[in-house]
Amino acid sequence: MQYDPKDIEQKWREKWQNDKTYRVLNDASKPKYYVLDMFPYPSGAGLHVGHPLGYIASDIVARFKRHQGFNVLHPMGYDSFGLPAEQYAIQTGQHPAKTTEENAARYRQQLDAIGFSFDWDREVRTSDPSFYKWTQWIFIQLFESWFDHEAQRARPIAELIARFEEQGWHPSDACALTGDVEEELGAFAATEWNAFDERTKQRILQHFRLAYLSEAWVNWCPALGTVLANDEVKDGVSERGGHPVERKRMPQWSMRITAYAQRLIDGLDTLDWSDSIKEAQRNWIGRSEGALVRFKLKNKDLTPGPSPEERGVSASDSRFRETTNGFLWTKLIERAKHMRSNPTEAEELLWQTIRGHSTGGRIRRQHIIDKFIVDFVSIPKQLVIEVDGDIHDLQQEEDALRTLHLGERGFKVIRFRNEEVLRDPEAVRLRIIAELDARPDIAKDDERADEEHSPLSTEEELGVRSHFSPLPGRGVGGEVEVFTTRPDTLFGVTFVTLAPEHELVELITPAERRDEVMAYVTMAKNRSERDRMADVKKVSGVFTGAYCIHPFTGKEVPVWVGDYVLGGYGTGAVMAVPGGDQRDWNFASHFGLPIIAVTEGADISKEADERKDAIICSEGFLKGLAVPEAITRAIDELVKLGAGERRINYRLRDAAFGRQRYWGEPIPIYYKDGVPYALPESELPLKLPDVDKFLPTEDGEPPLARAANWNYQGHPLETTTMPGWAGSSWYFLRYMDPQNEGRFASPEAIDYWQQIDLYVGGSEHATGHLLYFRFWTKFLKDRGYINFDEPAKKLVNQGMIVGVSKYFQEVRVDPSIKAVWDKKPKQLHIRRNGTLLKSIEIPVPTAQDVTGHHVFCSYGCRLDLDFFDPATGDYIKTVRAEDRADSDFVSEAVIDSKSEYVIRPLDGWLRAEPVYRPIVITDRAVDAYWHYEPGKRQWLSFNDEPLENQELAFWTLRPEIEKMSKSKMNVVTPDEKLRKPIGLFAKHIGYYFNEADSIVRxxxxxxxxxxxxxxxxxxxxxxxxxxxxxxxxxxxxxxxxxxxxxxxxxxxxxxxxxxxxxxxxxxxxxxxxxxxxxxxxxxxxxxxxxxxxxxxxxxxxxxxxxxxxxxxxxxxxxxxxxxxxxxxxxxxxxxxxxxxxxAVWPKWDAQYLVEDNFSYPISFNGKTRLQLEFPIALDAKSVEAAVLANPEVQQRLEGKAPKKVIVVPKRIVNIVV
RNA sequence: GCCCGGGUGGUGAAAUGGUAGACACGAGGGACUUAAAAUCCCUUGGUCCGUAAGGGCUGUGUGGGUUCGAGUCCCACCCCGGGCACCA
CATH class of the missing domain: 1.10.730.10 (Isoleucyl-tRNA Synthetase; Domain 1)
Incomplete structure (x- = not known):
């Protein structure tokens, strides 16, 4: 009887389903084992072989454990909220719930076909209201909690309120309450707290809640009607279609994961996870221990700005409106007043023309926005009008910078020249009106803020909706704060370096150095990150002209600006110790700054001494101390002097939690007086409303803003939705008790199943899902909902199944020949050294060629297909196939019969390219090169003929094992006979698989x-x-x-x-x-x-x-x-x-494995020469004797006595001669 | 640059410091068959000697080291993959 899997498998699949063979009960009489797979996002592409790899492995373990008598929980579900469904909805108008349902059904079918032992009665879907009810519930718990840094755990916010009512908030509480992760916060007394109005209290609490509202800049593309990710924006226009993109500020929910930084690091030690994942998480959290050191500025003018108390600001709303530090604030007010009373002729003329409501709206003059004073501004329209005087190059650069800066804050800047205004002020007014009309009302103008009294435009006034600026700080006026991990090297400080972005730069720079410094700042800021990366070795910087005072020696220390200091890390400033830090050393040697040795035995003439096991040699109280002691001592001294303190710095940032999207969990928040409140639990689930379109509104509100009656008791509801990782952060708990309507899972179920014993999934989730998932687990533990602190004991990352991918590559026999595809006439121009040899007409592939073919991307890569109008060659649209594995993105482009297309690597640099026919790639031949034969109207292989005989070879697709390379440009190493004119393709790899090789079949x-x-x-x-x-x-x-x-x-x-x-x-x-x-x-x-x-x-x-x-x-x-x-x-x-x-797992019995004899390999000097069989029982001595007695051994010894004979019983005999 | 992995036949890969290449694919040869499919048998790291039986040398990225013995341990380097990146 032949083995015929078809009938057998069909039969058993049905039987398993009918008998509910894999149903799991919470049976406390048996030991439990919990095996979980990272659940997939149900894409339209269906499963590919990469998915089941992990599922098969976990299924084997699950079945094995069942045979061993464990009660095994091995569930499956869908991470079913996500972008692809929404994208599809936008294109087709189909509700994402529908496509999601269809895709899930398809997944189910495919999963069933593989025979997994999932208990489908426990299936969860993150997009199911009965599931996301609890995602929302957890969100509310986060919103209603704060993190007590002293106790290192989350506590109900009510306990914080009680504390404020009793003892207020003191600067000395900073560490306990915020872990010093937040900006330094201003203080208030209990009496002050109690006197605050509700709104103010709520806004202060935002600084403590674990889920909180802040604001963030997003890339808004009006033409596409959507928010774009950073990598979708290239040079200020959208990558797709090239539409302009504006920076726009939007309210943004965040998760205070930073509060858990330390516990997230510590917890790693208890986990049986791969080292690489643990390392990745440690890196991501980026803890560094050190000290905060304050260097007082020398310049007398630069006294610290008044504290809120000193400024006499009462404990009202206004104290929370300030956006700049106190130091800047006083400076700017002074300057604004001065400029207002000393306008230029043109400014005054324009002011008279546009003041009042002569433009249809109110215009303010000499107004402070952020750290700039602008000439004129309309707050509601966020339009800045500037009148420029004489313009020289430097000024132009500065203006450009300023325009950029204001643009980032949502302002449009228009400029007029002095002459324009003086010549025809009315024309200028009309243009201003036109500009104003073209812009929607963006911000509410706060009429209370009268210009004469308050020239300050606060972010509060400018925000789209209410938001929360930092509490007033003590101000950085008058000092430079630096973070250092090596306070022991303080005596080696010879200068201080600020990041170009540092706000002190323009304030401390004396007038005579201003031009030079600002020119550098402009240059450095404009240097793209890629440029900076490209030449790490290149040192650049400039002296500001200012000095600060060394806290220990009292000596003057020059303040420099250098682009090796990053604005976004630490305080954006470093104390430079060229004797102990290589980057500082490079900077110092380049500019001839003094280099002082800080450690004994260091040769500082060639490089810095970064050893941490050295002895400090600086003159002073640290001399002779080893580094660790010196660090402690230095911090003690800093504290005594009030010049610094111990500080732990983390690289980890809070996680953005809001998405301007439709297909996600609605955030259960409503706004009263512009202040967010959590919905009562009885209102959950807050279901996704119906909307007419899945697009944002015209003025950039998220799609939910389209919903009718999107409010709670008349208060507007939050319109952003949760990100993909919300549901996946706790889904493992829901599997334990998936139908529970009264709780996310019953305490009994949680108590029984506990942690995941084995979690299987891709390593690409190392710093995303796997971190948030730990964070939420710790939080739920803190609040007493579960009794363990880590979600998964053991984690196994299945490797990617990579396809044999085809690289685009230009192949030229003669490197002087270049083939350039001209889109317009659809011709390929072939040139030798620039001289046109000939042009070949190439038709765009026809629909028949490609219909029905799937184009897939494998893990972590993506591919864009550009669709061109075959008639004109004009670009129509791009379809992206993207796969970031499992639960993030899996998408596909299916070539539909209506579209004709060519393929283009992502970057857009290859806009002129020959037309590919991806179908040719279905050829399995490794060395198949293809060229177009116009006469035959088809692409031909070079296989029959040697490459050298071809007149021209241009584009080819070279098979190569896929590399998940995001940034490398150099991965293509062509084989010998190929030239490699460009390596860029390597960055953008397209993957094609034919039927036979298909990954998805x-x-x-x-x-x-x-x-x-x-x-x-x-x-x-x-x-x-x-x-x-x-x-x-x-x-x-x-x-x-x-x-x-x-x-x-x-x-x-x-x-x-x-x-x-x-x-x-x-x-x-x-x-x-x-x-x-x-x-x-x-x-x-x-x-x-x-x-x-x-x-x-x-x-x-x-x-x-x-x-x-x-x-x-x-x-x-x-x-x-x-x-x-x-x-x-x-x-x-x-x-x-x-x-x-x-069935019970069969036990192996050692007695059957016992051998009577063992065939010893006999080696001479480690080289095996012959085999001799001896009884196992024979001891080493007897084996040695028997071996030496053997005639063949004797022959090899040639009569000489062996130097030594090593006998390892049941292993080997080695004779040393 | 830093931090993790990894580098073994034509291919996927095995190998508690103890006979390198198990197992499988592919390839070559053979058997069966009208033929094909299926199945079975043999060979298969390289190289040299031998008619053959058999034997020699060499071989786990490179160079050193430890050891009776190294793919495995140590040091240095090269290359590949991943993560982070001027992180103070």
């Missing part, structure tokens, strides 16, 4: 070989954690194995031929050796070697012609986790009525 593989073969094959490919190329060449081998296994049970005819005869010793040995290896390997998750062992067993039993039940039956059980269908069928044929899943 799971149904196809299952159809042809069966699910058991697929399962075995994926496991057989190699170690689970290693990434490996997918090719189906080897699949025959595993299929043959299953057939041989099947044949062991069946005689020559169709009969089931298992006998009850007693097994022989060799048969038992094969059995037990296999059981041993397989049992141990599953525990090690080394599946490829277990499959190999099964193959060995089958081959050996085949040779032994073993048909004995006593041998075959245990083997069936052992194979069941790997190949459940065939195992069930054989199990039934062996006469069992119950599912094999209930």
């Amino acid at each position: 799971i149904p196809g593989i299952v159809e042809k070989y069966g699910a058991d073969t697929l399962r075995l094959y994926e496991m057989f490919l190699g170690p689970l954690e290693q990434s490996k190329p997918w090719d189906t060449n080897g699949i025959e081998g595993t299929f043959r194995f299953l057939r041989k296994f099947w044949n062991l049970f069946h005689g020559v005819g169709d009969a089931f031929g298992v006998t009850d005869d007693a097994p022989t010793k060799p048969e038992l040995k094969v059995l037990h050796a296999t059981l041993k290896k397989v049992t141990e390997d599953i525990e090690k998750m080394s599946f490829n070697t277990s499959v190999a062992q099964f193959m060995i067993a089958v081959n050996e039993l085949g040779s032994l012609k073993c048909t004995k039940r006593a041998v075959l039956e245990p083997l069936v059980v052992a194979l069941a986790p790997f190949a459940p269908h065939i195992a069930e069928e054989l199990w039934q044929k062996l006469g069992h009525n119950t599912s094999i899943t209930t």
Whole structure:
């Protein structure tokens, strides 16, 4: 009887489903085991072979544990909120819920086809209201909590309020309450707190809540009607379509994950996760210990700005409106007043023309916005009008910078020249009106803020909606704050360097140095990050002309600006110790600044001494101390002087939690007086409302703003939605008790299932999902909802299955020949050294060529298909195929019959390119090069002829193992005969797979070989954690194995031929050796070697012609986790009525593995020469004697006595001559 | 630059410091067959000697080291992949 997987597998799939074989009960009488896979995003592309790799592995473990008597929770669900469905909805108008449902159904079908032992009764979907009710509920708990840094745990916000009511807030509380992670906050007394109005209190609390509202800049593209991610914006225009993009400020929910930074680091030590993931998380959190040091500025003018108290600001709203520091504030007010009373002629003329309501709206003059004083501004329209005087180059640069800066704050800047205003002020007025009319009302003008009294435009007034600026700080006026990890090197400080972005730069720079410094700042700021990366070695900077005072020595220290200091890290300033820090050393040597040795034995003439095991040699109280002691001592001294304190700095930033999107969990928040409040629990779930379009509104409000009656008791509801990681941060808990309507999961269920014992998923989630997921778990623990602090004990990252990808590559036999595709006439121009040789007309591929072909991206990569109008060659649209694995993005571009297309790498630099026919890639030949033959109107392979004979070879697709390279431009290494004119393609890899090689043809593989073969094959490919190329060449081998296994049970005819005869010793040995290896390997998750062992067993039993039940039956059980269908069928044929899943795992017995003899490899000087068999029992001495007595050994010794003989029992004999 | 992985036949890969290449694919040869499919058998790291049986040398990225013995441990370097990046 032939092994025919088709019928068998169909039969068992149905039976499992009908019998609910894989249902899991919360059965406390059995030990539990929780195996979880990272759930997938149900994309339209369906599963590809990368998905099931991890699922198969976890399924094997789950089944194995079940055989061992564990109650195993092994659920599956969908991370079903997400962008692709929304994108599709925008294009087609179809509700994302519908496509999501369809896609999930398809996934289910495919997953079922592979025979997973999931308990589908426990399926969860993050987009299901009964699920996201609890995501919202957890959000509210976060909103209603703050982090007590002293106790290192989250507590209810009510306890913080109680504390404020009793003791207020003191600067000395900063560490306890904010962990010094926040900006320094201003203080208030209990009486003050109690006197605050509700609104003020709420806004202060925002600084403590774990889910809080702040504001952030987004890239708003009016033409596309959407917010774009940073990497979708290139040079100020959208990557797709090239539409202008504006920076726009939007209210933004955030998660205070920074509060948990320390615990997230500490917890890693308790986890059985891979080192690389742990390292990635540590890196991401980026803890550094050190000190905050304050250097007083020398310049007398630069006295600190008044504190809020000193300024006499009462405890009212206004104290929270300030956006700049106190120091800047006083300076700017002074200057604004001065400028207002001394206008230029043109300014005054224009002011008279546009003042009052003569433009239809109110215009203010000499107004402070952020740190600039602008000439005129309309607050509601966020339009700045500037009148420029004489313009020289430097001024132009500065103006450009200022325009950019204001633009970032949502302002448009228009400029008029002095002459324009003086010549025809009315024309200028009309243009201003036109500009004003063209802009929507963006901000409310606060009429209370009368210009004469308050020239300050606060962010409060400018915000789209209410938001919260930092509490007033103590101000940085008069001092430079630096963070250092090496306060022990303080005596080696010879200068201080500020980041170009540092706001002190323009304030401390004396007038005579202003031009030079600002020119540098402009240049440095404009240097793109890529430029900075490109030449790390290049040192640049400028002296500000200012000095500060060394806190220990009292000496003057020059203040420089250097672009090696980053604005976004620490305080944006460093104390430079060229003797102890290489970057400082580079800077100092470049500019001839003094370099002082800080450590004994350092040779500072060539490089800095960064050793941390050195002795400090600086004169003073640190001399002779080792680094760690010196650090402690230095901090003590700083504290005594009030010049600094101990500080731990983290790189981790709070996580943005709001998305301007439709297809996500609504945030359960409403606004009263512009202040956010949590919805009562009884209102949950707050369901996604219906909207007419899934697009943002014209003025940039998120899609939910389109919903009718989107309010709670008349108060507007939040319109942003949660990000993809919200649901995935706690879904593992819901599986424990998925139908619970009164709680996210019952305490009993949580108590029983506890942590995930084994979590399997891709490593690309290292710093995203896996961090948030730990964060939420810790939070829920803190608030007493669960009793463990880490979600997953063991984590295994399955490697990517990578496709053999095809690189675009230009191939030229003669490097002087260049082929350039001209889009317009659709011609390929071939030039040699610039001289046109000929032009070839190339038709755009026709629809028939490509219809129905899927274009896929493998993990972590993406591919853009540009669609061009075949008639004109004009660009129509881009379809992106993107895959960031599992739950992030999996998408596809299916070529539809209406579209014609060419392929273009992402960057857009290749706008002129020859037309590809991706279909040619279906050729499997490694060395298939293609060129276009106009006469035959088809692309031809060069295979028949040597490449050298071709007149021209241009674009080709070169197979290569996929590399997830995001930034490397140099990965393409062409083979010898190819020239490599460009490496850029490597950055943008397109992946194509034909039917035979397809990564996605799971149904196809299952159809042809069966699910058991697929399962075995994926496991057989190699170690689970290693990434490996997918090719189906080897699949025959595993299929043959299953057939041989099947044949062991069946005689020559169709009969089931298992006998009850007693097994022989060799048969038992094969059995037990296999059981041993397989049992141990599953525990090690080394599946490829277990499959190999099964193959060995089958081959050996085949040779032994073993048909004995006593041998075959245990083997069936052992194979069941790997190949459940065939195992069930054989199990039934062996006469069992119950599912094999209930069978007890067969134990191996060492007695059958005992050998009587061992064949010793006899080596001479480590080189094996012959084998000699001796009884196992023979001791080392006797073995040695027997070996030396052997004639062949004697012959090799040539009569000489061996120097030494090493006998390792049951291993080896080594004779040293 | 820093931090993690990794580098073994034509390919996927095995190998508690103890016979490198298990197992599988592919390839070559053979058997069966009218033929194909399927199945089975043999060979298969390189190289040299030998008619053959057999034997020698060499071989796990490179160079050193430890050891009776190194793919495995140590040092230095090269290359590949991933993460972070002028992180103070």
